[in-house]
Amino acid sequence: MAIEQSYYPGLDGVIAAETDLSFLDTEQGEIVIHGYDLIELSKSHGYLDIVHLLLQGTLPTSTERTDLAKRLSDSYDVPEVILDVFKLLPASTHPMDALRTGISVLASYDHDLLNRDPEVNRERGYQLLAKLPTIVANSYRVLEGKDVMRPKESLSYSANFLYMITGKEPTELEERVFDQSLVLYSEHEMPNSTFTARVIASTLSDMYGALTGAVASLKGHLHGGANEAVMYMLLDANTPEEFETLLTNKLKQKEKIMGFGHRVYMKKMDPRAQIMKEALAELSAAAGDDRLLRMCEAGEALIAKEKGLYPNLDYYAAPVYWMLGIPIGLYTPIFLSSRTVGLSAHVIEQHENNKLFRPRVKYTGPRHTIK
Ligand SMILES: CC(=O)SCCNC(=O)CCNC(=O)[C@H](O)C(C)(C)COP(=O)(O)OP(=O)(O)OC[C@H]1O[C@@H](n2cnc3c(N)ncnc32)[C@H](O)[C@@H]1OP(=O)(O)O
Numbered sequence: 001m002a003i004e005q006s007y008y009p010g011l012d013g014v015i016a017a018e019t020d021l022s023f024l025d026t027e028q029g030e031i032v033i034h035g036y037d038l039i040e041l042s043k044s045h046g047y048l049d050i051v052h053l054l055l056q057g058t059l060p061t062s063t064e065r066t067d068l069a070k071r072l073s074d075s076y077d078v079p080e081v082i083l084d085v086f087k088l089l090p091a092s093t094h095p096m097d098a099l100r101t102g103i104s105v106l107a108s109y110d111h112d113l114l115n116r117d118p119e120v121n122r123e124r125g126y127q128l129l130a131k132l133p134t135i136v137a138n139s140y141r142v143l144e145g146k147d148v149m150r151p152k153e154s155l156s157y158s159a160n161f162l163y164m165i166t167g168k169e170p171t172e173l174e175e176r177v178f179d180q181s182l183v184l185y186s187e188h189e190m191p192n193s194t195f196t197a198r199v200i201a202s203t204l205s206d207m208y209g210a211l212t213g214a215v216a217s218l219k220g221h222l223h224g225g226a227n228e229a230v231m232y233m234l235l236d237a238n239t240p241e242e243f244e245t246l247l248t249n250k251l252k253q254k255e256k257i258m259g260f261g262h263r264v265y266m267k268k269m270d271p272r273a274q275i276m277k278e279a280l281a282e283l284s285a286a287a288g289d290d291r292l293l294r295m296c297e298a299g300e301a302l303i304a305k306e307k308g309l310y311p312n313l314d315y316y317a318a319p320v321y322w323m324l325g326i327p328i329g330l331y332t333p334i335f336l337s338s339r340t341v342g343l344s345a346h347v348i349e350q351h352e353n354n355k356l357f358r359p360r361v362k363y364t365g366p367r368h369t370i371k
């Protein structure tokens with residue numbers, strides 16, 4: 001007798017975990033982050049507030065925010081061996097692969113790896129948040145043959161991150177927009193990378209293993225890697241008209257258009273994209289150059305008309321990062337660095353209430369009898 005099986009390709013619509021961290025409430029149009037709407041938070045709160053919310057469960061008081069900033073800046077430095085390993089890598093290494101390697105090296109310096117106590121895991125999360133900007137910025141610098149950039153503790157978390165990437169202290173606007181992008185990328189329920197991290201954590205493997213898996217997942221162009229792919233696509237055109245032609249040709253070739261569509265928001269715009277679109281407009285006005293904005297708007301209108309698809313966060317984050325002077329190879333590592341808070345919180349939650357992930361299959365192969 002055939003076994004009754006439900007099969008959802010890509011686990012589309014399947015509930016994979018119970019969480020109190022976040023939820024995409026498409027009915028009310030909210031990205032719920034431990035009770036608060038991420039879009040509202042992105043207009044009123046900074047990245048460190050989200051870090052406190054996800055790792056401590058509350059928005060911080062001003063003293064708690066100051067303490068958190070100090071706690072992180074005290075740990076910005078990374079073991080020198082990580083920078084030495086980057087120097088040994090071929091220059092062609094993708095910064096996401098360097099980042100994955102960097103996180104692996106960090107694991108070797110944790111002498112309490114088997115301890116999955118929530119407080120110990122939480123401290124790991126803070127250490128990773130402190131160190132990843134240093135690792136991300138310097139992976140690129142070292143691979144490009146540039147000098148290592150040391151963190152500047154006098155700057156805010158986001159200003160220091162941007163400073164280590166670009167080599168210059170950001171303006172108030174640049175710092176604010178970059179911080180807002182980190183808020184928007186910080187946590188998003190159950191994307192492929194978070195699922196990957198939770199699957200790995202569910203074997204009682206450690207946080208570094210879960211995060212390196214998440215880096216590999218996020219690198220793909222159907223996920224976080226879309227932000228760099230969007231920028232390369234934009235650079236292939238010079239005007240809104242050229243960009244429309246390029247997109248039309250891609251549609252004719254049945255190619256997927258990077259930065260459009262989303263498993264959960266397929267029929268409307270990702271609300272985070274709208275915030276980055278507004279940030280792009282602000283940066284364009286400040287620079288007196290709205291070419292990228294006009295190209296993106298032309299692309300948005302064309303894909304809505306031709307395919308009924310709308311931008312996701314990566315579509316507008318890419319030109320924002322371009323205007324902030326960030327090298328394209330770092331777009332996805334920055335996404336991962338920001339998402340580290342969400343990933344750490346999910347690993348803590350998984351370890352606290354664990355059930356091994358081990359799904360079944362719908363078998364389509366042959367059955368033979370050995371004679
Ligand atoms: C922050 C983030 O990680 S957001 C995601 C970033 N990724 C991208 O921007 C890559 C481009 N987008 C996509 O590939 C998809 O929209 C995904 C991967 C994000 C979601 O994919 P899924 O939920 O699996 O939907 P799927 O890929 O099956 O798409 C459904 C239909 O819409 C079409 N479609 C979806 N996105 C796109 C797109 N970007 N360009 C063209 N067609 C698309 C598919 O071809 C498919 O059409 P069909 O039913 O005629 O075959």
Ligand SMILES: O=C([O-])CC(=O)C(=O)O
Nearest residue numbers: 185187188190191192263
């Ligand atoms: O939710 C998803 O599938 C992908 C995404 O937008 C994110 O990780 O921010």
